[in-house]
Amino acid sequence: MPSNNGPIKLGIVGVGKIVRDQHLPALAKDGDYRLVAAASRHGKVDGIPNFHDIEAMLDAVPELEAVSLCMPPQFRYDAARTALMAKKHVFLEKPPGATVSEVEDLKTLAAANGVSLFASWHSRYAPAVEAARAFLASASIKSAAINWKEDVRRWHPNQEWIWAPGGFGVFDPGINALSIVTHILPAMFITSAVLDFPENRAAPVAAHVTFRTSNGLPVTMELDWLQTGPQSWDILAETDRGNMVLSGGGSKLAIDGKIVHEEPEGEYPMLYRRFAEIVRAGVSDVDLAPLQHVADAFMLGKRNVVEAFFD
Amino acid sequence: MPSNNGPIKLGIVGVGKIVRDQHLPALAKDGDYRLVAAASRHGKVDGIPNFHDIEAMLDAVPELEAVSLCMPPQFRYDAARTALMAKKHVFLEKPPGATVSEVEDLKTLAAANGVSLFASWHSRYAPAVEAARAFLASASIKSAAINWKEDVRRWHPNQEWIWAPGGFGVFDPGINALSIVTHILPAMFITSAVLDFPENRAAPVAAHVTFRTSNGLPVTMELDWLQTGPQSWDILAETDRGNMVLSGGGSKLAIDGKIVHEEPEGEYPMLYRRFAEIVRAGVSDVDLAPLQHVADAFMLGKRNVVEAFFD
Numbered sequence: 001m002p003s004n005n006g007p008i009k010l011g012i013v014g015v016g017k018i019v020r021d022q023h024l025p026a027l028a029k030d031g032d033y034r035l036v037a038a039a040s041r042h043g044k045v046d047g048i049p050n051f052h053d054i055e056a057m058l059d060a061v062p063e064l065e066a067v068s069l070c071m072p073p074q075f076r077y078d079a080a081r082t083a084l085m086a087k088k089h090v091f092l093e094k095p096p097g098a099t100v101s102e103v104e105d106l107k108t109l110a111a112a113n114g115v116s117l118f119a120s121w122h123s124r125y126a127p128a129v130e131a132a133r134a135f136l137a138s139a140s141i142k143s144a145a146i147n148w149k150e151d152v153r154r155w156h157p158n159q160e161w162i163w164a165p166g167g168f169g170v171f172d173p174g175i176n177a178l179s180i181v182t183h184i185l186p187a188m189f190i191t192s193a194v195l196d197f198p199e200n201r202a203a204p205v206a207a208h209v210t211f212r213t214s215n216g217l218p219v220t221m222e223l224d225w226l227q228t229g230p231q232s233w234d235i236l237a238e239t240d241r242g243n244m245v246l247s248g249g250g251s252k253l254a255i256d257g258k259i260v261h262e263e264p265e266g267e268y269p270m271l272y273r274r275f276a277e278i279v280r281a282g283v284s285d286v287d288l289a290p291l292q293h294v295a296d297a298f299m300l301g302k303r304n305v306v307e308a309f310f311d
Numbered sequence: 312m313p314s315n316n317g318p319i320k321l322g323i324v325g326v327g328k329i330v331r332d333q334h335l336p337a338l339a340k341d342g343d344y345r346l347v348a349a350a351s352r353h354g355k356v357d358g359i360p361n362f363h364d365i366e367a368m369l370d371a372v373p374e375l376e377a378v379s380l381c382m383p384p385q386f387r388y389d390a391a392r393t394a395l396m397a398k399k400h401v402f403l404e405k406p407p408g409a410t411v412s413e414v415e416d417l418k419t420l421a422a423a424n425g426v427s428l429f430a431s432w433h434s435r436y437a438p439a440v441e442a443a444r445a446f447l448a449s450a451s452i453k454s455a456a457i458n459w460k461e462d463v464r465r466w467h468p469n470q471e472w473i474w475a476p477g478g479f480g481v482f483d484p485g486i487n488a489l490s491i492v493t494h495i496l497p498a499m500f501i502t503s504a505v506l507d508f509p510e511n512r513a514a515p516v517a518a519h520v521t522f523r524t525s526n527g528l529p530v531t532m533e534l535d536w537l538q539t540g541p542q543s544w545d546i547l548a549e550t551d552r553g554n555m556v557l558s559g560g561g562s563k564l565a566i567d568g569k570i571v572h573e574e575p576e577g578e579y580p581m582l583y584r585r586f587a588e589i590v591r592a593g594v595s596d597v598d599l600a601p602l603q604h605v606a607d608a609f610m611l612g613k614r615n616v617v618e619a620f621f622d
Contacts, residue, residue, distance in 0.1 A: 077502075098610075100603055100606065105498060193476075202613055294610060303513065
């Protein structure tokens with residue numbers, strides 16, 4: 001159990017690109033945490049003890065109070081189970097697991113062991129998301145569209161796991177969009193989907209999805225992983241109070257072309273703030289709606305086979 | 312609202328094979344219901360008014376209290392929404408929808424309209440299922456296996472919808488097995504899956520799935536739709552009290568080769584008894600665990616392309 005004062009003693013597991021780009025810089029500036037150990041098959045964090053796996057880390061560093069699990073989703077459940085059974089709080093990178101059911105199981109385990117589980121959705125903490133949510137709550141929505149188009153070679157170079165079964169493919173960025181829309185729009189569900197699978201890959205490189213909200217509004221989602229040049233991470237809504245564009249992955253909000261909110265992103269610092277908050281409150285925060293939509297898209301979706309993809 | 316006495320005035324929607332084989336014979340013997348209308352694009356029920364669609368039926372027959380929705384899952388949501396908004400109780404054939412999220416939405420709608428929603432899982436009402444559940448609750452389970460192997464040409468001749476996106480393929484029978492195991496085994500989740508798609512079809516003809524229960528036990532599931540000769544609908548468990556075989560789709564239970572429970576099936580009469588019970592109690596009964604596993608299998612599963620399938 002963490003003390004209610006003093007930093008949370010944290011271990012980090014799965015030291016790859018996202019840890020170096022986001023977790024370590026956020027933790028370096030956060031007085032709520034002390035990073036005391038890391039475990040990874042390949043990566044290392046300078047200046048702290050490093051271990052090959054989470055079991056070795058937990059054995060060697062009993063003062064650990066919490067762990068951040070950043071390995072690919074296909075390998076997350078076992079580590080999370082080990083940590084929860086050892087009564088450590090668990091921060092799950094997104095997506096929180098390879099299946100919805102396994103994360104439901106982790107929720108049960110966290111409750112049974114009296115520790116907190118956090119299914120983190122970093123894009124929900126993008127700076128203009130709350131302003132977009134407030135705007136949409138005040139307006140009558142007519143339709144919405146998600147356009148999430150990026151260059152996989154730039155953002156996920158040679159990440160083989162992302163193309164493996166359970167690696168999500170273009171839904172790895174797409175789930176960021178879903179984590180925002182499930183926070184700012186009414187409840188919704190998929191009515192049709194087409195997924196484009198490269199002939200040499202087990203995960204889709206593009207997806208064309210239509211949703212309907214519970215009150216009957218149409219929402220479309222276009223995911224594309226072969227977008228070179230300008231990248232698009234946009235959510236658009238037509239409303240009676242004007243056309244909303246939430247762009248830059250949630251960092252900038254414009255209504256009828258006029259920017260009403262823009263600030264530099266601080267997603268990971270916000271995620272760690274939220275994690276400390278739930279640890280101290282003794283609760284979990286696990287919203288599976290974004291992952292559920294991905295599972296539904298795979299179940300309902302028509303598959304197209306498209307040109308092979310090579311990094 | 313139905314009266315608490317007297318039969319429930321029921322309409323049936325989507326008059327196909329399952330309605331003729333199961334619903335009509337069950338309803339004919341059940342004093343709890345009076346079948347007053349049917350709606351279907353193709354089929355008809357003799358002796359009652361027939362309509363082209365649910366809207367026409369609801370308009371013409373205002374005394375309707377409940378509807379059974381038996382069309383393919385891809386078309387179930389719209390009809391269910393229409394019925395719930397008209398304050399009719401809704402019986403959903405299995406699978407209850409094309410996505411998990413849409414059925415969640417229907418649950419919300421049913422509650423908001425003060426009517427009952429029933430996600431029916433007929434195999435859960437197979438005669439030996441409760442005996443198997445009691446046996447497993449009294450034993451220490453070591454492992455379990457599902458073998459569900461049938462001849463699609465015999466059971467689903469020329470049913471094109473079942474091969475379409477959202478039609479589930481071999482998971483249409485497989486979800487029956489899942490509806491039993493999610494009732495008799497501890498909570499579980501998929502750890503790996505391989506789905507075999509015929510090169511000319513949008514749904515799998517076979518699946519090889521491994522699960523783990525929340526307490527770490529291995530469960531395997533083999534689904535095959537090309538089994539000629541004897542058909543297998545078996546659930547096996549190795550336990551400290553002997554080897555259990557629940558066969559015949561839940562109709563026969565044997566422990567160490569000795570039959571301990573066998574009786575003729577009466578699944579649909581039991582389903583309608585349950586539906587009347589929840590309508591009169593003013594509650595819903597919607598367990599989505601079987602559908603969740605199917606969605607997870609599609610999301611996590613590796614796809615193999617196999618020989619084309621022709622009816």
